[in-house]
Every structure is written in structure tokens, then in C-alpha cells.
Amino acid sequence: MRRITAVAMTALLSAASMSVPVLGTVLGPATARAAANADVPTYTPGVVGWPSGKGFDVAYRASTTNVLYRTFVDGAWAWGTPLNLGVRLVGGPAVTFAGSSPHVFGRGVDGRLWERVxxxxxxxxxxxxxxxxxxxxxxxxxxxDGRVEVFVRDITDQLRTKTYTPGTGWSDWSSLEMTADSAPAAAVTGTDAIRVVVTGRDHAVWTRTRTGATWSDWTSLGESTYSPPGIGADAATGRVWVFVRNSGTDRLRVRAFAGTWGDWQIMGGLYVDGPGASYAGGRTVAVGRGRDGALWSRTITGTTWTGDQRAWVPGPPAGVPSSLRGKNVTRIPTTAKVAALTFDGAWDSTGVDSVRATLQKENVPATFFLVGDFVRGFPAYAGQLAGAGFRIGNHSDTHPDFTEISDAVARTQVVNARTAIFNAVGAEPRALFRFPYGAYTASASLW
Structure with missing residues (x-):
């Protein structure tokens, strides 16, 4: 980390000039219509199988910060139209069924846990x-029976859990004795049995089970990831599938449990964050974001996997307002007595842990302007910042003085940094750019 800075956000390029093509074709051909830019998925989606086994519900945070809700139905595996559940969330939602009722949970902009049922x-x-x-x-x-158990990460990165019981209400929080590097994932694996998975400080996937009121010890499943894992489970047989985005290849991997754990298997795809997953009706589905920003799914029936299938083509993220394009913004018009806290990430990772810990402790939002070299050199730290819900901005690819480079090189610097950030942590820094050294010229307004 370089320094604490005052607000200096620059709207540099339009959405069109900063667009980046999908890298490679491993995710397969497009099969769905384009959606409005309000329907651009962000973060890991929540996925849950229907009690009937005939399909899945998928909840995801759109670029508007609203929660959208779609069905993923058996047969043609068609996606339904989105239902806007409102609310502004930081990070992705979770969704589950308790009895016949779906419950959606998310982290509100106040940092608290919110629910809609x-x-x-x-x-x-x-x-x-x-x-x-x-x-x-x-x-x-x-x-x-209507009970719901939720799992969260607190301001010290410790996992906690609490249970809702119909007629009784919510229990107190209890510790799961794990320092987590990611959001948790969980699934019901049997009668009153639950398995939790999370990415640990060592970037490996860790798991713990509860049967009745008794918790097992934490066990490492290995692998290496900077993203949240996903989990699907067949409660009738106890079979479990754990999914991760591999930190080295960005490809989806899966490890299955059927009495004993199998080996990690490469599934393919190029993902920008971890997948959501669930089981229903003899099928396990994993849903995550590809490098084109769309949601992609993969489904297993028995031992047969489908290829990666795109849900729909999202519209482009909202462009920079014309009134701000090409302007160096040092003050945001407001009558409120507030300040926008921003940080640069350029040279090394020194200070990331202490800055993030302080912001989390005080529940303070901030924007981190990251250099492409920083993201490539310290992907785990970049992932921690994005996963904690901090806004990510663009600080160029290699931190040159923009007054000493051509417009063409400047464009490349911005586009390459955007690509590095999005591919590494799934954050969209498109609308926010900060010039290295604060050095800009009038020609910047032409970019």
C-alpha cells in the first residue's frame, strides 16, 4: 500500500473504449439473449435446489447493488426472468429453503445481516x-422443519453461526473457531447434518461438519484459491461436491465426497470469482461468473457433467456520465459532511492487513485504487479487498507518469489494468481511475 489520499477520482474512458473481449473460448458459445445493463451480475451468486427437485433458485447482486432472483428450471434448463428483490447489498447474497419457504440473506450497506423470506x-x-x-x-x-442456520465472517475474520427456530427466534452467535480468507459456504448433508467450507488463511479449502449439536474438527481439503468455495450436497446419500476457482489457472475444480474424499478434478472454464452450488433432483449445479461477466453453469447427473453453459448475455456495465467524462474529480457534490476514504495499491502489500482490519473494525467503506502489477503480484491481498466488499478502482497497469506517455499507451495502461483486476478478483473498476502521481494533462479529456 502506498498512502492514504484525498478524493481524486477521474472518469477517464467511456464504457465502449474500455471494453475487453472475452479471453479464449473455453466457456463455449453464447446461447442466451443480451440483458439490460442493470442485470450485470456481480460477486458469487446464491444457489439453492427446490424441495421438489425440479429446479433451482439463483439470487445474485446486480451492478445496481439490487438483489435479483431467477429460476433455473429442469428440462431445458431455462433461466426465468429476473425478479428484483430490492435492497442494496455489499457482496453476494445467500439463498436457502426452510420447509417450503425461500430465505434470502445478504450483507447490507450498514454491514449487518439482512433477510427476506x-x-x-x-x-x-x-x-x-x-x-x-x-x-x-x-x-x-x-x-x-423450518430451521435456518446462517454463517458469517465478523470484523476479525472469524466465522460465526446462529440458528433460527420457528416459534423461538434466533439464537445467539457462536464461534466456529476459524480465521477465514473468504466468505463461507454450507450445505445440508443428512438428517440434522451440515457441512461448512471456507477458504483459510493458507488459501486452501477447509471444512467442518455438524451432526446434531456436535461439531467435528476442521479438516483441510487442500487446493489453492483466493475466492469463496461452493458446495452442493445430496442429503439423502451424504454425497458432497465442493467447487473452487483455482488460484493458478482460474479454472473450476471439484472434489467429491462419497464416504471418502476423491481427488480434485479440473472442470474447465475461466472464472473471475468462486461459484455458488446446490443439489436437487439428482443433479448438482455450480454457477459462477466467467470472464465475459456472465453467469455460467455446469451440471452433474450421476457421473456425467455438462459443459459450461452461459445463462444470458449481460448488458455492459454503466458507462461514465458525460458530465464527468475526461474530468479530474477532486470533490463530489454533496451537502452532507462526509469524506470519501481512498487508498492506492501499487508497490507492495505492506499495510494491507492493518488497513483492512481497521476499516472492518470501524465498519468504514473505502475505495482501493489498484495497479495491475499489484494485482498480479499480490492476488491474495487483492482478493481479500474485493471479497470484503471494498470498491476497487483503476490506478494504471504499471504506474507510469501519464504526462510522459502517448494517448495510445495511456489507453493500454487503463485497459490492461482493468483486465488484470477483473480477471483476478471479479471487481469492475471501469468507472473509477486515478492517475499515478496525480499527473495528468488537458489531453486526458480526449481519451
Whole structure:
């Protein structure tokens, strides 16, 4: 980390001039219509199988920060139209069924856990669960008797859990005794049995199970990832599938449990964050974002996997407003007495841990302007910042003085940094750029 800076956000390029083509064709051909730019997925989606086994519900945070809700239906595996559940979230949502009712959970902009549930076909208003500040997307599992268990990461990166029991309400939080590098994921694996998975400080996947009221010890499943894992489980047989985005290749990998753990298998794809996953009706589905920003799915039936299938083509992220394009913004118009806290990440990772810990402890939002070289050199730290929900901006690819380079080189610097950031951590820095050294010229307005 370089320094704390005052606000200096520059809208440099339009969305069109900063667009980057999908790298490679490993995700297969497009098969769905384009959607509006309000329907651009961000973060890991929440996925849950229907109790009937006939399909899945998928909840995801759009670029508008609203939660959108779609069905993924058996047969043709067609995606339904999005339902806007409102609310502004930081990070992705979790979704589960308790009895016949879907519950959606997310981390609100106040840092607290929020819930929305559908009862008798009607969505109830969003409700805050309690005052605990959380620092990553939650996980949730529901049981046929209506109980719901949620898993969160607190301001010290410790995992916690609490249970909702119909007629009784929410229990207190209890510690799961794990310092986590990512958001958790969880699945029901049997009668009153739950398995939790998370990325640990060593970037390996760790797991712990609960049967009744008894928790096992934590066990490492190995692998290497900077993203949240996904998990699907067949509660009838106890079979489990754990999915990760490999840190070296960005490809999806899976490890299955059927009494004993098998080896990690390469699935393919090029993902920008971890996948969501669930099991229903004899199928396990994993859903995650590809390098084109779209959601892609892979489904296993028995031992047969489908290829990667694109859900729909998202519209482009919103472009820079014409009133701001090409201008160096040092003050945001507002009557409120607020300041925008920003940081640069350029040379090394010194200070990332302490800065992030302080911001999380005080529940303070901030924007981190990252250099492409920083993201490539310290992907784990970049992933921690994006995974914690901090806004990510573009600080060039190699940190040159923009007054000493051509417009063409400047464009390459911005585009290459955007590509590095998006491919590494899934954050879209498109609308925010900060000039290295604060050095800019009038010609910048022409870019």
C-alpha cells in the first residue's frame, strides 16, 4: 500500500473504449439473449435446489447493488426472468429453503445481516437480523422443519453461526473457531447434518461438519484459491461436491465426497470469482461468473457433467456520465459532511492487513485504487479487498507518469489494468481511475 489520499477520482474512458473481449473460448458459445445493463451480475451468486427437485433458485447482486432472483428450471434448463428483490447489498447474497419457504440473506450497506423470506407466495419486507457487523457474504442452510442456520465472517475474520427456530427466534452467535480468507459456504448433508467450507488463511479449502449439536474438527481439503468455495450436497446419500476457482489457472475444480474424499478434478472454464452450488433432483449445479461477466453453469447427473453453459448475455456495465467524462474529480457534490476514504495499491502489500482490519473494525467503506502489477503480484491481498466488499478502482497497469506517455499507451495502461483486476478478483473498476502521481494533462479529456 502506498498512502492514504484525498478524493481524486477521474472518469477517464467511456464504457465502449474500455471494453475487453472475452479471453479464449473455453466457456463455449453464447446461447442466451443480451440483458439490460442493470442485470450485470456481480460477486458469487446464491444457489439453492427446490424441495421438489425440479429446479433451482439463483439470487445474485446486480451492478445496481439490487438483489435479483431467477429460476433455473429442469428440462431445458431455462433461466426465468429476473425478479428484483430490492435492497442494496455489499457482496453476494445467500439463498436457502426452510420447509417450503425461500430465505434470502445478504450483507447490507450498514454491514449487518439482512433477510427476506417468501411466505405463502408473498415476499415479506427485508428485515435486519441483528447488530453484528459482518465482513463477507453470508451462507445459509434451511431444514424441512423450518430451521435456518446462517454463517458469517465478523470484523476479525472469524466465522460465526446462529440458528433460527420457528416459534423461538434466533439464537445467539457462536464461534466456529476459524480465521477465514473468504466468505463461507454450507450445505445440508443428512438428517440434522451440515457441512461448512471456507477458504483459510493458507488459501486452501477447509471444512467442518455438524451432526446434531456436535461439531467435528476442521479438516483441510487442500487446493489453492483466493475466492469463496461452493458446495452442493445430496442429503439423502451424504454425497458432497465442493467447487473452487483455482488460484493458478482460474479454472473450476471439484472434489467429491462419497464416504471418502476423491481427488480434485479440473472442470474447465475461466472464472473471475468462486461459484455458488446446490443439489436437487439428482443433479448438482455450480454457477459462477466467467470472464465475459456472465453467469455460467455446469451440471452433474450421476457421473456425467455438462459443459459450461452461459445463462444470458449481460448488458455492459454503466458507462461514465458525460458530465464527468475526461474530468479530474477532486470533490463530489454533496451537502452532507462526509469524506470519501481512498487508498492506492501499487508497490507492495505492506499495510494491507492493518488497513483492512481497521476499516472492518470501524465498519468504514473505502475505495482501493489498484495497479495491475499489484494485482498480479499480490492476488491474495487483492482478493481479500474485493471479497470484503471494498470498491476497487483503476490506478494504471504499471504506474507510469501519464504526462510522459502517448494517448495510445495511456489507453493500454487503463485497459490492461482493468483486465488484470477483473480477471483476478471479479471487481469492475471501469468507472473509477486515478492517475499515478496525480499527473495528468488537458489531453486526458480526449481519451
Amino acid at each position: 417468501r411466505l405463502s407466495g408473498t415476499w415479506q419486507p427485508w428485515a435486519k437480523v441483528d447488530a453484528l457487523v459482518i465482513t463477507a457474504a453470508p451462507a445459509a442452510v434451511g431444514l424441512p
